[in-house]
Amino acid sequence: MNQATNVDSNLDRHRRLRIVCIDDNAMIASALVRRLESDPTLTCVQVVQEGNASFQVVREASPDIVLMDVDMPGVDTFAIVERFASELPDVRVIMFSGHVNPEFIDRALDAGAWGYLSKNEDVVDLIEAIRRAGQGEIVLSKEAQTVQRSALPKRGP
Amino acid sequence: MAPKEKVNILLVDDQPTKLLSLETILADLDENVIKANSADEALRFLLAEECAVLLVDVCMPKMDGFELAELIRTHPRFGRTAIIFISAVYLTDADLLRGYDLGAVDYIPVPIVPEVLKAKVSVFAELFRKTSELRRLNGELERRLAELDRSNERLRFADRMATIGTLAAGLGHDMGNLLLPVRMRLDSLTGCDLASEARDDVAAIREATEYLQRLARSLRLLALDTDVEHSVEPSTNLGQWWRETEVLLRNAVGRNAELAVCIPEHLPEVRLDKAGLTQVVFNLIQNAHDALKGVADGKIVVSAVGSPDEQWVVLDVADNGPGMSEEACRRCLEPFFTTKTRELGTGLGLALVNGIIKRANGKVYVESRIGRGTTFSMELPAMRQATEAGGDAPTGAGVARVVLRTQRLRAHVVSILTGLDCAIAVDDSAEADLLVIEEDGNGALSAAGDFTERHPHRHAIVFSGEGQGESAEFEQNGQPSRVIRLDRSIRPSSLRVRIGETLASSCRGRGGHA
Ligand SMILES: Nc1ncnc2c1ncn2[C@@H]1O[C@H](COP(=O)(O)OP(=O)(O)O)[C@@H](O)[C@H]1O
Numbered sequence: 231m232n233q234a235t236n237v238d239s240n241l242d243r244h245r246r247l248r249i250v251c252i253d254d255n256a257m258i259a260s261a262l263v264r265r266l267e268s269d270p271t272l273t274c275v276q277v278v279q280e281g282n283a284s285f286q287v288v289r290e291a292s293p294d295i296v297l298m299d300v301d302m303p304g305v306d307t308f309a310i311v312e313r314f315a316s317e318l319p320d321v322r323v324i325m326f327s328g329h330v331n332p333e334f335i336d337r338a339l340d341a342g343a344w345g346y347l348s349k350n351e352d353v354v355d356l357i358e359a360i361r362r363a364g365q366g367e368i369v370l371s372k373e374a375q376t377v378q379r380s381a382l383p384k385r386g387p
Numbered sequence: 388m389a390p391k392e393k394v395n396i397l398l399v400d401d402q403p404t405k406l407l408s409l410e411t412i413l414a415d416l417d418e419n420v421i422k423a424n425s426a427d428e429a430l431r432f433l434l435a436e437e438c439a440v441l442l443v444d445v446c447m448p449k450m451d452g453f454e455l456a457e458l459i460r461t462h463p464r465f466g467r468t469a470i471i472f473i474s475a476v477y478l479t480d481a482d483l484l485r486g487y488d489l490g491a492v493d494y495i496p497v498p499i500v501p502e503v504l505k506a507k508v509s510v511f512a513e514l515f516r517k518t519s520e521l522r523r524l525n526g527e528l529e530r531r532l533a534e535l536d537r538s539n540e541r542l543r544f545a546d547r548m549a550t551i552g553t554l555a556a557g558l559g560h561d562m563g564n565l566l567l568p569v570r571m572r573l574d575s576l577t578g579c580d581l582a583s584e585a586r587d588d589v590a591a592i593r594e595a596t597e598y599l600q601r602l603a604r605s606l607r608l609l610a611l612d613t614d615v616e617h618s619v620e621p622s623t624n625l626g627q628w629w630r631e632t633e634v635l636l637r638n639a640v641g642r643n644a645e646l647a648v649c650i651p652e653h654l655p656e657v658r659l660d661k662a663g664l665t666q667v668v669f670n671l672i673q674n675a676h677d678a679l680k681g682v683a684d685g686k687i688v689v690s691a692v693g694s695p696d697e698q699w700v701v702l703d704v705a706d707n708g709p710g711m712s713e714e715a716c717r718r719c720l721e722p723f724f725t726t727k728t729r730e731l732g733t734g735l736g737l738a739l740v741n742g743i744i745k746r747a748n749g750k751v752y753v754e755s756r757i758g759r760g761t762t763f764s765m766e767l768p769a770m771r772q773a774t775e776a777g778g779d780a781p782t783g784a785g786v787a788r789v790v791l792r793t794q795r796l797r798a799h800v801v802s803i804l805t806g807l808d809c810a811i812a813v814d815d816s817a818e819a820d821l822l823v824i825e826e827d828g829n830g831a832l833s834a835a836g837d838f839t840e841r842h843p844h845r846h847a848i849v850f851s852g853e854g855q856g857e858s859a860e861f862e863q864n865g866q867p868s869r870v871i872r873l874d875r876s877i878r879p880s881s882l883r884v885r886i887g888e889t890l891a892s893s894c895r896g897r898g899g900h901a
Pocket residue numbers: 670674675678706708709710711715719720724725726727731732733734735736737738761
């Protein structure tokens with residue numbers, strides 16, 4: 231992919247990418263923190279385990295990236311992403327989930343997400359995708375790409 | 388009332404005149420009356436048709452009435468025929484009738500009183516009709532019951548499948564979710580400075596985790612219609628797939644059986660992802676391997692042939708093992724059906740195979756003979772050949788030149804084009820099929836016009852200011868415009884559709900990727 235013209239003025243390449251993780255599952259959230267912190271180019275500034283509280287936290291932390299679980303009980307995560315996109319446009323939200331289907335991916339991107347990642351992806355690829363989103367790319371995990379490909383609308387000849 | 392069904396009444400007498408008078412008397416009853424001149428003729432008729440009543444003259448040459456009756460009674464087929472003897476002798480001797488089932492045997496003395504004859508015959512005819520109806524109803528009832536049984540069984544099976552599907556999908560998702568922190572922590576550990584023993588531990592845990600992840604995936608796949616799983620390329624070249632998975636599959640066979648493979652090079656691709664295919668064949672080979680334990684010249688053959696019309700590819704996994712019982716053949720695709728011990732079998736293998744193949748719109752067939760072996764055949768839909776793929780988006784097609792300043796828009800366009808296997812041209816010297824440009828006072832619109840004019844079939848997409856509606860196309864010398872104008876704020880899902888369409892028409896125009 232051509233990145234030569236990706237001028238990202240918001241981001242100083244020598245500073246760590248600041249990430250907020252939103253996931254109701256404590257085990258996933260804490261493992262994410264540990265993994266992100268072990269990478270010299272990334273840092274996890276906040277963890278939120280409750281969807282509704284996340285807006286406040288994100289506004290205050292003002293991270294580069296928000297990694298947001300799609301399926302959290304009792305919250306419309308797509309609506310939250312939409313709010314992030316309109317009120318905090320500098321924050322790039324990546325949604326991630328164990329469910330990868332075309333509807334979810336479209337809803338996430340239409341809501342303003344910068345990507346859709348599968349929880350079944352290789353950890354290395356996951357981290358790499360977060361980094362690429364930081365550089366201004368829309369990121370879809372392998373699973374999500376294939377899903378999109380197979381869900382191409384049918385057209386007449 | 389429905390018209391009564393006529394029954395047969397057979398008259399047997401050697402004298403035609405007597406037959407005629409009997410026939411006349413019985414005409415009132417409105418049944419089928421058949422006349423026979425001898426016991427022989429009567430028997431011939433009885434062999435062909437069922438009779439409600441047999442009226443027989445006791446005194447006939449060759450075979451008399453009693454002899455005929457005897458013959459008839461010993462034959463179970465005629466068991467329902469009532470017999471009425473006509474006798475000139477007054478039959479006081481009850482002995483004559485004793486050998487018979489009295490209910491269905493009677494006699495009429497000569498001279499015949501027409502009313503008595505009619506009364507007796509009609510009683511037997513009615514009895515015959517009633518029993519026939521009863522038998523029919525009984526048969527119907529049995530048929531209905533069997534049908535009910537069958538649909539009940541199907542219902543139970545479908546129910547079980549649905550429950551298992553939901554259960555499996557849920558379990559698969561939860562397992563996958565919880566494996567994520569495990570994998571992440573393992574990944575963190577890999578970066579740490581570990582003693583060599585600890586490194587071995589980590590490697591072992593990683594291996595086990597990978598296995599669990601595959602298992603979680605199979606569980607999710609077992610669900611027939613919960614979350615749609617399209618997680619991998621839905622088209623597979625069998626030859627290439629075999630080269631990639633041969634090691635894994637040969638490992639499943641071990642040393643005690645031979646594995647032969649016959650996959651021709653030029654088969655059409657099948658509409659099934661590699662991982663699914665591997666799972667299917669792995670399970671079938673594993674089953675064959677289990678079946679071949681203790682068989683001296685165990686052999687497993689994996690083979691594929693294409694149907695002449697190239698619509699299907701049939702993939703066979705055959706073994707020369709002990710075969711399967713009729714019940715096993717019928718039930719082997721059911722989840723949890725197994726004939727193996729707890730440690731060896733889960734009974735889920737073939738259910739999974741069936742699920743994967745069904746999802747790919749294929750079919751699984753089992754053919755097995757005791758002592759000879761078993762063949763599992765899978766009919767898989769073939770991919771349409773590239774030459775017929777007229778309406779589909781081009782795959783591996785096209786070059787697009789992208790001149791966009793809005794970063795987010797650019798990111799989406801690049802992601803979409805990449806997803807369509809379209810290359811992005813870095814500078815304007817490259818020959819592009821599609822120009823994607825953004826209006827910002829730079830004359831983008833006229834650049835797009837120039838581009839489409841210079842290249843007669845190519846298209847350009849021009850993004851312009853927000854808030855002027857999602858898209859507008861305008862006419863160019865009566866032709867639909869090849870300059871597509873889109874609003875910058877277009878939703879990514881619509882953008883993907885528009886880009887797909889536009890790229891497809893551009894590439895079709897070029898002719899190379901029709
Ligand atoms: N190649 C084969 N030869 C004989 N029997 C077979 C073969 N494949 C499957 N079966 C029968 O079908 C049953 C179900 O198979 P499967 O669903 O894979 O479950 P499992 O292997 O765990 O028992 C097996 O227990 C076995 O009885």
